[in-house]
Amino acid sequence: MTTLLPEDRAVDSHARSKSAEMRKYGFFPGCVAKESCKELFNSTMLLADALGIELVELTAASCCGASVVNDTNRDIARVLNARTYAQAEALGLDDVITICSTCTGHMRAANKELLESPEHLGQANAILGKFGTAYNGTVRVRHLLWLLIDDIGLDNLRKMVVRPLNGLKVAPFYGCHIIRPESVNGWESARNPHSLEDVIAALGGEPVDYAGKTRCCGFHIQLEKEDVAANMVGQNMRMAKDHGAEAVITPCPLCHLALDGYQQDAAARWGRTDLPTFHLPQLVAFALGVPTDRLGLNKHLIDPRTIMVERELIS
Amino acid sequence: MAEIKLDVFRYDEGVDAVPHRDLVTVDLPETTTVLDALEAAKAQVDGSISFRRSCRSAICGSCAMNINGVTALACKTPCNTVTNENGAISVDPMPNFQPMKDLVVHMDPFWDKYTRLKPYLQPADRDADHDRERRVSPEDMKKLVAVANCIMCATCYALCPVVSVDPAFAGPAAIAYAYRFIEDVRDGRRDQRIAQISEDYLWLCAHCYACSYCPKHVDPHDRIVDVKRAAIKDRVMMNERGPRHALVVSKTIKQTGMLAETEVILGTVGRFNIVGLLKTAPLGLRMAAKGKMPPPFVKPIPKVDEVRTIFESLEVPVS
Numbered sequence: 001m002t003t004l005l006p007e008d009r010a011v012d013s014h015a016r017s018k019s020a021e022m023r024k025y026g027f028f029p030g031c032v033a034k035e036s037c038k039e040l041f042n043s044t045m046l047l048a049d050a051l052g053i054e055l056v057e058l059t060a061a062s063c064c065g066a067s068v069v070n071d072t073n074r075d076i077a078r079v080l081n082a083r084t085y086a087q088a089e090a091l092g093l094d095d096v097i098t099i100c101s102t103c104t105g106h107m108r109a110a111n112k113e114l115l116e117s118p119e120h121l122g123q124a125n126a127i128l129g130k131f132g133t134a135y136n137g138t139v140r141v142r143h144l145l146w147l148l149i150d151d152i153g154l155d156n157l158r159k160m161v162v163r164p165l166n167g168l169k170v171a172p173f174y175g176c177h178i179i180r181p182e183s184v185n186g187w188e189s190a191r192n193p194h195s196l197e198d199v200i201a202a203l204g205g206e207p208v209d210y211a212g213k214t215r216c217c218g219f220h221i222q223l224e225k226e227d228v229a230a231n232m233v234g235q236n237m238r239m240a241k242d243h244g245a246e247a248v249i250t251p252c253p254l255c256h257l258a259l260d261g262y263q264q265d266a267a268a269r270w271g272r273t274d275l276p277t278f279h280l281p282q283l284v285a286f287a288l289g290v291p292t293d294r295l296g297l298n299k300h301l302i303d304p305r306t307i308m309v310e311r312e313l314i315s
Numbered sequence: 316m317a318e319i320k321l322d323v324f325r326y327d328e329g330v331d332a333v334p335h336r337d338l339v340t341v342d343l344p345e346t347t348t349v350l351d352a353l354e355a356a357k358a359q360v361d362g363s364i365s366f367r368r369s370c371r372s373a374i375c376g377s378c379a380m381n382i383n384g385v386t387a388l389a390c391k392t393p394c395n396t397v398t399n400e401n402g403a404i405s406v407d408p409m410p411n412f413q414p415m416k417d418l419v420v421h422m423d424p425f426w427d428k429y430t431r432l433k434p435y436l437q438p439a440d441r442d443a444d445h446d447r448e449r450r451v452s453p454e455d456m457k458k459l460v461a462v463a464n465c466i467m468c469a470t471c472y473a474l475c476p477v478v479s480v481d482p483a484f485a486g487p488a489a490i491a492y493a494y495r496f497i498e499d500v501r502d503g504r505r506d507q508r509i510a511q512i513s514e515d516y517l518w519l520c521a522h523c524y525a526c527s528y529c530p531k532h533v534d535p536h537d538r539i540v541d542v543k544r545a546a547i548k549d550r551v552m553m554n555e556r557g558p559r560h561a562l563v564v565s566k567t568i569k570q571t572g573m574l575a576e577t578e579v580i581l582g583t584v585g586r587f588n589i590v591g592l593l594k595t596a597p598l599g600l601r602m603a604a605k606g607k608m609p610p611p612f613v614k615p616i617p618k619v620d621e622v623r624t625i626f627e628s629l630e631v632p633v634s
Contacts, residue, residue, distance in 0.1 A: 031574040035609040036602070060617040062572040067522045069568065071543040071561035073631040080568070080625055105524075127628045131621045180524035181536075191385055211384065216476040216523035223583040224518050224556050226594065231480035232521070261598050299607045 013187040017140060019095035020151045026088035026139070027055035028107070030100040030253070031063050037253040039296020040279045044099050044144065046294055047285040050160070051152055055097060058087045064103045065110075067177070067220060075123065081110035082124035085139040096141045099281065101252035105177025107141040109184045143178055145195055145251045145280055146187050157202045162289040164204025168311050170283070171208040171245035171275070172196030173236070173259065175252030176216050190214065196249060199280070203287040210243040212236030217258035226265075233258050234266025237273040246307050251280040260301050276304030286313075317345035319352050319394050320403040323364060327416050334414070337361065338403065349397065349404060350378050350389035353418075366406075366418035373530060376466030379473065380418045381407040386473045388530045409473035424482060425469050428489040431515065432508070436496065439503025449501045462495040462538055464531040471526035471535050477519055485515035487526035487535030493517075494538040497545055509542065509551040517542055518557020547632055559583050566633035569626040572616030576609035 019025045033041040048055045061084040063069075065077030084107070088096050098104045113120045115137050125134045142150075148157060179190035188195055193214065197207035218232030237259065240248060250256050259277040267273070282295045292314050297304050308314045319341050326334035341355040350368055357364045369375040371390045378389040383399050386409055397404055412420035438449065471487035472478055478486050485493075493512040496502045517539070526535040545551075547558055563582030567575035584591040602608055616622070626633070 031576070034573070035576045035613065036607055060572075062616060062619075062622045063568045063574040065568075066564060066574050068561055068564040068574075069631070070540050071558075072547055072565045072633070073629055074544065075629050076565070076626065076631050079629065080622065083621060083625065127625055128621075130624050130628065131618075133621070176521075176523040176525070181527035183527075216521045216525065218476075218521055220522045221477070221519055223560055223580065223595075225481070225516075228477060228481045228484075228519065229521075232476055235476075235480060261602065264601075265598070299605050301601050301605060301607070 013140070013142065013146065013185075014150055016151075017095045019093050020147075023052065023151075024054040024056060024093065025147070026091060026093040026096040027057045028061055028064070028084060028096050028098050028103060028141075029057060030098065030103040031066070032253040032257070033099055037256060037279070037299075039299045040099060040253050040256070040281065043279060043285050043290070043295045044281040046290045047281040047288065050285055050288040050290055051148075053147075053151075056091060056093065058084055058091075058096070060087055064106045067102055067106055075120075077106055078110040078113055078120060079124045079127050081107050082114055082121075082135040083128055083133065085111065085114075086128060086133045086135040088139050089136055094138050094140060095147075096139055097144055097147055098141060099144050099251070099279075100254065101143070101175030101178035101250075102254055103177075104141060104143045105180070105184060111139065111141055112184055142187075143251055145178070145199065148199060148284065149195055154198055154202045157199070157284075161203055161287045163287050163313065165200075165283075165287060166204060166311050166313060168205045168307070168313065169208050169244050169246045170200045170205045170278075171210060171240035171243070171248045172200065172213050173217070173240075173248050173250040173252075173255055173277070174214055175250055175255040176214075178251055179214060196251070196280075199284065200249060203284065205283075208240060208243050208245040210239040210245070212239040217252075217255040218262075219254040219258040222258065222262075229258065230262040230265040231269060233262040234270030234273070237263055237266070237275055238270045240275060241273045245275055246311070247304060248275050248277045249280055249283050250277060253279065263302065274302055276300060276302045276307060278304055316342050317395075319343050319345070319347065321349075321352055321356055322401075322403040322405040323356070323417065324405075324407040324414075325364075325417055326408075326414050328414065337364075339364070343394070345395040346393050348390050349382055349392045349394055349406065352394055352404070353389060353406065364418075365416045374466060376468030379409055379468040379470045379530075381405075381409060381473075386410070386470050386528070388468060388470070391530055409469060411473045411475065411478045412469075422469065425467075425472050425486070425488070428485050428515065429467070429492065431485075431511065432489060432493050432496070433504075434492055434496070436499065436502050437504045438501050441503070451500055455498075455500045458498050459495055461533055462491050465492060465495075465533045466531055468530065471529055471533075474525040474528060476523060476525060477521050481516075481519065483516060484519045485512060485517065487520070487539065488533075489515070490517055490520070490542055491533055491535040491538035494542050494545075497542060505545075506549050506551050509546045509549060512542060513546060513552040513555060513557070517546065518555060518560075556583050559585075562632060562634055565626070565631055567613070569623055569631070569633050570615070570619075571613045572619045572622045573613045575613040577611050578613070
């Protein structure tokens, strides 16, 4: 009857790390936060200051593979990420913090394979050895969202809020790769996650429940078939809007680009939704008192400041 | 024994303008499967409740349905794991399909996509005389075992967000089943099969892993990636955007260590594809107006030579 039991959770993603004790973490910003979503990078660094943690950027880290390099070679993402983890180890850090759902999922998948298979670790180290590096398998990949909840704690976060969100109705949008597949992520239920809802509530906002929150934003097929990607955005944002959302929050810059960019194109089929899409650290940093003009909200195509003025969060 | 309340979607396409719901209560052990609870409801309460079922043990693939909003096999789902906050279990037909009657849906679009695969072995020398069987080594067979477990229950198809907005997409099950023949050493139509499934939008998979809930652990997503790799290896339909995208992403990472967004857009859409580029222009202009454009060139990361060494060691194709 074992087939009827829920699947085992392989990795304990909640255990306290050395990095958490030191309040000093390896930081992997990912490509998009350094290119078209610089406001995400900046607001993350401002949030780290507000939280009193140090994010040490792994400046020589490469792209995680973005789920796309797997299409060309089955080993490349694993070895690229082993190189990144070795950089964190060299700094004495055992946590690599991400700010993108796709980075999270693919870096965790690579790490899982490296830690579970001596063959894969051996293959990676044989290549890293060519330039005098090795990965010892001591690193864990976590998203900033999980750090907020496990290391800072929701109670502490609540206490640090100086600008509560006044019941702003915020729809969480997780981004596939921070929750699925569960065998890789497993930090919370992929079918019924509530970490973003918990953070929204801690900031004084009202989380909006809707089926679209765990669905796909379509980012990865924007260049393949733009209208399909836009429709996926429209479908999800319609659901959020119909459930009363005034804004969206996402831990993923790829979802941000899709939701912020394509609602206008999806309007013909799904009606106008115009929901501004906050990056997770933007809204947390705002509630913690970081000056609004430093959060890059003016970079969004759907300006979130409109609803913030309406709800008297800013003047 | 426990009181199991089923909140059942009721609809008859020939009769009802709109669906309604019935709450049906049966007394059964709480570990009873949802399928057995439905069987009891049909036998004891309302014989008109319709649903597909046959084997009752996750082999026939008939009883996939939405249970409290989650697509799953009713025969593999114990009632006590799914009771909702109202103390009931809601059962609905699978999404991405037209309902026919109650939990029974029209499966035709799903089967059509299978039929297009010609899902049977077609050896290159099938007309030649054979005095012995075609043999497959254990290593070659190992690649096919997971996909051979597919029971065509359509759970993955129902969960696929791309299917929900574009019914032309082959869907996870059909692509995984294409893999089953593409990687079968006995088959002689490997490249034709890759071309066929490419035409049926192989590259439209959004990598969302919604299909990771396969009740038989076929992992359709990983098989989709396997087929894409086969397409690149055999260089089938390489002028499509999908393979161009995969290769240009790999290329920019090899060159700079980063995924260079501008270069990826140009390389995928086509640098000289004026019409294609004009189509992406409105969003680009909106982003530019907000100062939200990716830089035209990306500065290589420190020690980018290491990244190039990795690409070369693994012989990763980049063009």
